[in-house]
Amino acid sequence: MEKADIKQIxxxxxxxxxxxxxxxxxxxxxxxxxxxxxxxxxxxFVLWKTVPPFFRWAIVDSLWFSTGEACRGTEGACWSxxxxxxxxxxxxxxxxxxxxxxxxxxxxxVVLLFYSRDRRHWNNSLVYAWVAGLFAMGLLMxxxxxxxxxxxxxxxxxxxxTLMLSVFGLAAAYPLGVVLALGRQSKMPAVxxxxxxxxxxxxxxxxxxxxxxxxxxxxxxxxxxxxxNVILRAQVAIIMFTxxxxxxxxxxxxxxxxxxxxxxxxxxxxxxxxxxxxVILPQALKIVIPPTVSQLISALKDTSxxxxxxxxxLLKTTQSVLSDPSWMAFSSEAYIxxxxxxxxxxxxxxxxxxxLEKELDTxx
Amino acid sequence: xxxLTIVFAILAVFALIGSASAGTLDDVxxxxxxxxxxxxxxxxxxxxxxxxxxxxxxxDTARAVAAAVFGDADKVKYTPLTAKTRFTALQSGEIDVLxxxxxxxxxxxxxxxxxxVQVNYYDGQGFLIPKKLGVTSAKELDGASVCVLxxxxxxxxxxxxxxxxxxxxxxxxIENTAELAKAFFAGRCDCLTSDASQLAGTRAIASxxxxxxxxxxxxxxxxxxxxxxxxxxxxxDIVNFSVLAMINAEELGITSxxxxxxxxxKDPKIMRFLGVTEGNGKALGLDEKFAYNIVKQVGNYxxxxxxxxxxxxxxxxxxxxxxxxxxxxxMYSPPFK
Numbered sequence: 208m209e210k211a212d213i214k215q216i217x218x219x220x221x222x223x224x225x226x227x228x229x230x231x232x233x234x235x236x237x238x239x240x241x242x243x244x245x246x247x248x249x250x251x252f253v254l255w256k257t258v259p260p261f262f263r264w265a266i267v268d269s270l271w272f273s274t275g276e277a278c279r280g281t282e283g284a285c286w287s288x289x290x291x292x293x294x295x296x297x298x299x300x301x302x303x304x305x306x307x308x309x310x311x312x313x314x315x316x317v318v319l320l321f322y323s324r325d326r327r328h329w330n331n332s333l334v335y336a337w338v339a340g341l342f343a344m345g346l347l348m349x350x351x352x353x354x355x356x357x358x359x360x361x362x363x364x365x366x367x368x369t370l371m372l373s374v375f376g377l378a379a380a381y382p383l384g385v386v387l388a389l390g391r392q393s394k395m396p397a398v399x400x401x402x403x404x405x406x407x408x409x410x411x412x413x414x415x416x417x418x419x420x421x422x423x424x425x426x427x428x429x430x431x432x433x434x435x436n437v438i439l440r441a442q443v444a445i446i447m448f449t450x451x452x453x454x455x456x457x458x459x460x461x462x463x464x465x466x467x468x469x470x471x472x473x474x475x476x477x478x479x480x481x482x483x484x485x486v487i488l489p490q491a492l493k494i495v496i497p498p499t500v501s502q503l504i505s506a507l508k509d510t511s512x513x514x515x516x517x518x519x520x521l522l523k524t525t526q527s528v529l530s531d532p533s534w535m536a537f538s539s540e541a542y543i544x545x546x547x548x549x550x551x552x553x554x555x556x557x558x559x560x561x562x563l564e565k566e567l568d569t570x571x
Numbered sequence: 572x573x574x575l576t577i578v579f580a581i582l583a584v585f586a587l588i589g590s591a592s593a594g595t596l597d598d599v600x601x602x603x604x605x606x607x608x609x610x611x612x613x614x615x616x617x618x619x620x621x622x623x624x625x626x627x628x629x630x631d632t633a634r635a636v637a638a639a640v641f642g643d644a645d646k647v648k649y650t651p652l653t654a655k656t657r658f659t660a661l662q663s664g665e666i667d668v669l670x671x672x673x674x675x676x677x678x679x680x681x682x683x684x685x686x687x688v689q690v691n692y693y694d695g696q697g698f699l700i701p702k703k704l705g706v707t708s709a710k711e712l713d714g715a716s717v718c719v720l721x722x723x724x725x726x727x728x729x730x731x732x733x734x735x736x737x738x739x740x741x742x743x744x745i746e747n748t749a750e751l752a753k754a755f756f757a758g759r760c761d762c763l764t765s766d767a768s769q770l771a772g773t774r775a776i777a778s779x780x781x782x783x784x785x786x787x788x789x790x791x792x793x794x795x796x797x798x799x800x801x802x803x804x805x806x807x808d809i810v811n812f813s814v815l816a817m818i819n820a821e822e823l824g825i826t827s828x829x830x831x832x833x834x835x836x837k838d839p840k841i842m843r844f845l846g847v848t849e850g851n852g853k854a855l856g857l858d859e860k861f862a863y864n865i866v867k868q869v870g871n872y873x874x875x876x877x878x879x880x881x882x883x884x885x886x887x888x889x890x891x892x893x894x895x896x897x898x899x900x901x902m903y904s905p906p907f908k
């Protein structure tokens with residue numbers, strides 16, 4: 208008797224079909240009000256209109272390994288533009304036979320970056336690994352000793368150049384930015400004035416102006432015969448520009464610290480450097496991780512502006528390929544490829560920053 | 572614009588103060604190569620191929636100078652320059668010669684402190700139209716929408732042309748050459764205007780090139796010439812006669828293939844040109860074989876033209892103005908004696 212009761216109850220509590228499973232989920236989330244229903248229908252319509260044609264263009268009708276002439280007859284995407292020119296897009300003018308060297312250098316860089324992602328690896332041996340890695344990369348790119356043929360830096364291009372400009376640009380700009388932010392908070396008038404003028408001046412001009420200054424105006428002030436490497440000039444301009452922005456982000460963090468932190472450090476007898484290094488900066492830098500990373504991401508994308516001073520970074524090598532009449536018609540495909548590379552780099556940074564934020568979270 | 576010119580003039584003066592003393596030829600010989608400023612993105616004139624090797628008419632011009640100076644056309648290093656950076660690079664001494672499809676104009680020759688040498692390509696602006704438009708002359712383009720690159724002399728030229736002929740136009744400006752061509756083929760404008768040397772190449776990328784035609788009118792003069800810094804006459808002579816040597820070789824019927832046989836020629840003009848009879852090289856401060864080296868390693872003007880932009884290349888350009896004067900073109904070399 209009792210068993211039968213339970214059975215009855217069980218059948219009674221079963222929810223109606225319309226409120227469970229896929230249908231239920233859709234009703235609860237997509238069609239719960241008339242407004243949401245309209246939005247859902249409109250979105251579905253747009254997707255139906257765009258996704259299948261894109262899929263047909265990008266996958267079904269596309270050509271992957273053909274000549275430019277063969278592509279002309281097809282309706283779909285001509286991805287062939289990438290494999291046919293991949294080595295120039297990626298490595299620019301680096302001598303064709305020696306292109307394993309920048310490839311290896313990039314692999315080293317990526318391995319180091321991924322290895323450094325994990326905070327458990329942050330110790331002295333990591334520093335040595337970076338020093339050795341940077342030395343190896345420099346050796347591979349430049350050559351000249353150990354039986355490697357020398358390759359001038361004017362022949363560097365493509366992805367190694369983009370990565371170099373961004374990784375070294377960001378690595379140098381970040382500490383410089385922190386120093387500038389501290390300088391701006393300083394009680395010493397000269398230091399403070401210098402930092403304020405620097406930050407406001409750099410932030411007041413676009414990066415393009417700085418790049419033009421470094422590539423066009425600066426050489427005119429040098430004595431005849433003295434030329435500074437154009438990559439170095441662009442690199443310095445990018446560092447100077449990014450540092451000014453980082454400085455303002457960090458200043459936000461410094462101002463966010465309560466006065467009690469400073470006073471506590473002082474009452475412990477810590478001097479200025481100890482206060483900053485042990486108490487203030489660790490907390491301040493942590494709370495500004497999100498704006499810092501968005502600044503760094505935008506700096507990474509800004510490196511593509513070196514196109515205008517004719518440095519052959521990833522974007523410029525691609526544009527150069529597209530000026531060939533056989534490939535000129537397929538710019539979308541080539542730009543999608545470049546966009547994907549940029550996306551991976553930026554996504555790497557933002558996902559890492561989210562992880563770092565979580566790991567460093569002390570609940571404050 | 573006027574203020575910009577003044578700024579450039581001041582910068583040019585600065586550059587001249589620095590550079591007037593040293594002779595470019597000695598500098599170039601000391602460092603062992605020629606630094607040439609080139610375009611980098613212009614197919615047929617200056618652009619790396621898929622292996623990163625530089626190719627083009629302007630590139631070959633720079634190679635000819637290297638062949639003349641060093642007897643080795645490969646002793647050139649290339650600096651890709653944009654339209655904005657090209658003149659400063661020359662003024663500041665970053666490059667020794669500018670072979671970057673530069674139109675020779677009075678203001679550039681004077682205020683910018685440049686010296687242009689023999690023109691290596693006579694260009695001019697033209698129109699590309701779809702045949703279904705039913706137009707056979709640019710004079711019938713009244714009211715047409717015109718695809719044009721913004722901020723170039725091209726844009727000003729076409730506006731002048733329409734105004735002087737009492738016609739109306741709707742400009743459709745797009746920043747990038749490839750995108751401009753795409754817009755034109757998608758029918759966003761009735762015609763596309765650009766330098767004639769580019770129109771044939773643009774036409775070639777259409778899905779059906781036969782549906783398009785280039786109108787006969789050329790509406791501007793664009794003599795493209797290599798340039799050197801003002802004030803170094805010996806270096807200017809060398810660059811000038813390197814270009815002229817290619818033209819003269821074609822006039823004399825000397826090609827890279829028959830140049831060795833031509834050394835045995837008894838024609839005094841050829842003997843002088845190839846340095847069998849000495850004198851020309853010494854006058855320029857070069858090896859007596861400089862013209863031989865140019866023709867042997869780079870070729871005569873006709874060969875260079877056909878290799879880079881001629882009818883068998885994707886650009887498919889006829890000789891036209893760039894034919895020898897004997898064939899109705901403008902290419903004419905003074906005697907080499």
